[in-house]
Amino acid sequence: MTLLMWLQGMLIQPFVEFGFMRRALVACLALGLSCGPIGTLLVLRRMSLVGDAIAHALLPGAALAFVLFGFSLWAMSIGGFVAAVAVAGLAGLVARLTPQREDASFAAFYLIALAAGVMIISIRGNSVDLMRVLFGTVLAVDDASLLLIAGIASLSLLVLALVYRPLVVECFDPGFLRHLGNAGAWVHALFLMLLVLNLVGGFQALGTLMAVGLMMLPATAARFWAAEVWSLAAVAALFAVLSGWGGLLLSYHANLPSGPSIVLLAGSFYALSLLIGRRDSLLARQLSRRSHRKA
Amino acid sequence: MMQFDSTPRALRRAFLTLLASAGTARWSVAPAAQTPPPVLKVVATFSVLADIAREVGGTAVEVTALVGPNADAHVFEPTPSDVRRVASADVVVTNGLRYEGWIDRLIKASGFRGPVVVASQGVVTRGVSGGADPHAWQSLANGQRYAENIRAVLVAALSARAPARVAEVEARAAAYQQRLAALDRDTRERFAALPAERRRVITAHDAFGYFSDAYGVVFIAPRGWTTGSEPSAKAVAAIVRQARASKASALLVENISDPRLIERIGRESGLKVGGALYSDALSPVGTEADTYVRMFEHNVKTLVDAMSLNVPGASGDAGAVPR
Numbered sequence: 001m002t003l004l005m006w007l008q009g010m011l012i013q014p015f016v017e018f019g020f021m022r023r024a025l026v027a028c029l030a031l032g033l034s035c036g037p038i039g040t041l042l043v044l045r046r047m048s049l050v051g052d053a054i055a056h057a058l059l060p061g062a063a064l065a066f067v068l069f070g071f072s073l074w075a076m077s078i079g080g081f082v083a084a085v086a087v088a089g090l091a092g093l094v095a096r097l098t099p100q101r102e103d104a105s106f107a108a109f110y111l112i113a114l115a116a117g118v119m120i121i122s123i124r125g126n127s128v129d130l131m132r133v134l135f136g137t138v139l140a141v142d143d144a145s146l147l148l149i150a151g152i153a154s155l156s157l158l159v160l161a162l163v164y165r166p167l168v169v170e171c172f173d174p175g176f177l178r179h180l181g182n183a184g185a186w187v188h189a190l191f192l193m194l195l196v197l198n199l200v201g202g203f204q205a206l207g208t209l210m211a212v213g214l215m216m217l218p219a220t221a222a223r224f225w226a227a228e229v230w231s232l233a234a235v236a237a238l239f240a241v242l243s244g245w246g247g248l249l250l251s252y253h254a255n256l257p258s259g260p261s262i263v264l265l266a267g268s269f270y271a272l273s274l275l276i277g278r279r280d281s282l283l284a285r286q287l288s289r290r291s292h293r294k295a
Numbered sequence: 296m297m298q299f300d301s302t303p304r305a306l307r308r309a310f311l312t313l314l315a316s317a318g319t320a321r322w323s324v325a326p327a328a329q330t331p332p333p334v335l336k337v338v339a340t341f342s343v344l345a346d347i348a349r350e351v352g353g354t355a356v357e358v359t360a361l362v363g364p365n366a367d368a369h370v371f372e373p374t375p376s377d378v379r380r381v382a383s384a385d386v387v388v389t390n391g392l393r394y395e396g397w398i399d400r401l402i403k404a405s406g407f408r409g410p411v412v413v414a415s416q417g418v419v420t421r422g423v424s425g426g427a428d429p430h431a432w433q434s435l436a437n438g439q440r441y442a443e444n445i446r447a448v449l450v451a452a453l454s455a456r457a458p459a460r461v462a463e464v465e466a467r468a469a470a471y472q473q474r475l476a477a478l479d480r481d482t483r484e485r486f487a488a489l490p491a492e493r494r495r496v497i498t499a500h501d502a503f504g505y506f507s508d509a510y511g512v513v514f515i516a517p518r519g520w521t522t523g524s525e526p527s528a529k530a531v532a533a534i535v536r537q538a539r540a541s542k543a544s545a546l547l548v549e550n551i552s553d554p555r556l557i558e559r560i561g562r563e564s565g566l567k568v569g570g571a572l573y574s575d576a577l578s579p580v581g582t583e584a585d586t587y588v589r590m591f592e593h594n595v596k597t598l599v600d601a602m603s604l605n606v607p608g609a610s611g612d613a614g615a616v617p618r
Contacts, residue, residue: 014528014532017532018531018532018535018563019562019563020528020531020532020535020559020560020563021528021532024528071555122372137526137555137556139526139528139531139556139559140555140556140558140559141559142555142558142559248528251527251528251529252527252528252529252532253529254527254529255527255529255530256527256529257526257527258526258527258528261527
């Protein structure tokens with residue numbers, strides 16, 4: 001009984017007592033639900049680093065909007081969205097028009113975007129502003145940001161459900177979408193658009209640097225537990241949601257900054273999965289080697 | 296972060312360009328105009344000090360600030376042109392009390408050898424965790440001390456170069472001292488007129504320790520010592536609890552901290568959000584708090600208005616201070 005009460009006090013009480021904790025939790029839940037599947041698809045499509053690149057590509061758009069309109073949620077979200085879509089589009093275009101591969105052009109454009117963003121903020125704002133844009137704070141999520149994040153998560157899940165089949169086939173047969181011709185290109189563009197949207201949502205809560213952590217770390221960790229695309233996505237979403245919940249509690253009880261707590265917890269889920277996961281983890285490999293030897 | 300990494304290299308490069316151009320820079324002083332030209336180039340570390348130096352020095356000095364209006368001196372990154380400005384200065388004005396952690400490196404890199412005034416010299420410091428609280432200008436008595444320190448160094452520098460201009464500076468300094476003293480008296484009276492339990496406010500940045508001591512206003516700050524750190528959920532929870540329990544009368548956003556967080560805390564604790572206080576930087580020229588005196592007047596008005604927000608029968612324009 002006392003243990004139950006203690007657990008209740010540790011794990012639930014902070015969310016009962018404080019509205020900002022509830023909002024932060026809901027934001028993390030929504031982000032986790034949609035970032036799980038998207039991260040999984042990124043991993044399967046060998047685009048793990050594209051998420052990182054896109055997250056940085058948000059910066060100049062958000063920065064420009066910040067300089068022009070101040071701390072406006074909509075201006076910064078739309079600015080970030082436009083800049084990231086532009087970088088994704090340009091990278092795709094260069095890959096199509098020249099022999100350069102898409103990952104190389106992504107790297108080039110996101111570095112340019114990142115530098116431009118830092119430049120814009122440094123000229124017109126100061127480093128505190130830069131820190132805010134880079135890191136954000138999940139504790140300050142207000143109604144409008146929460147609606148935006150929840151809306152993006154719902155939309156993402158719906159759209160993913162619609163284009164699930166071609167996306168999944170593409171993961172295992174990279175030529176598939178090309179065979180579909182125009183339709184394939186549209187599916188790919190739609191997926192990139194969802195990726196950008198989710199990073200814009202994550203950027204509101206966690207900042208540009210941390211948003212991608214909640215997307216990629218759970219997805220890479222899920223790989224050590226599940227094999228099918230749907231179960232990978234489900235495990236990734238579960239890890240993301242747990243990271244959000246646990247990270248907030250860590251920040252609450254141990255007096256640590258919230259964004260890094262969440263992402264570091266996601267990181268420890270990854271490390272743990274790598275060590276003791278059910279599939280292909282270091283432990284699983286040891287065990288299977290031993291059983292081979294016995295046989 | 297990438298930003299911090301680049302600094303030493305940028306400084307070093309700036310130092311080298313300086314070495315190359317040091318010989319020519321001294322010769323490019325503009326010829327005399329109608330009004331007597333400024334004799335001293337003064338570089339102040341941030342906008343508050345620059346304004347005090349301008350008030351005291353008048354036309355005899357040309358003052359620039361390294362950290363401009365609305366910027367945060369805690370996290371300032373000197374650029375090569377800052378190094379050049381320090382190198383060509385005659386007097387450098389700093390706050391001291393380890394407020395500008397970057398100033399020693401900057402002065403060293405620039406090769407500046409002239410007088411460096413520590414404006415806070417002689418003020419009675421108040422201790423906080425991590426040393427003395429550097430925000431001493433938030434009490435007008437200390438502001439008078441700042442003005443006196445700056446006057447002394449300007450007069451000393453002028454006596455050597457243009458003794459004819461000393462009298463002007465002395466007269467301006469005396470007048471300025473009187474203005475500050477009058478404002479100090481007025482401020483004390485305004486707060487004394489309010490009951491003590493109303494004089495409790497929450498702000499995002501604990502820069503008002505000296506103000507608190509001088510005028511009997513209690514400031515409750517949600518963040519720790521510096522503005523750079525990201526708050527933890529524990530810190531935010533603590534301030535919400537504190538705000539609920541302490542019966543603070545107002546919640547004020549401040550010009551360099553995250554306004555969204557303070558609004559969140561306001562909602563959570565049921566306090567109305569008042570206007571912005573200026574703590575570490577003045578506002579841009581031509582706006583509400585563009586001089587030290589106007590900053591102080593603005594802060595006092597904002598505080599008094601906010602403290603009257605929930606009083607029954609208080610005037611309706613109390614919350615009208617724009618953010």
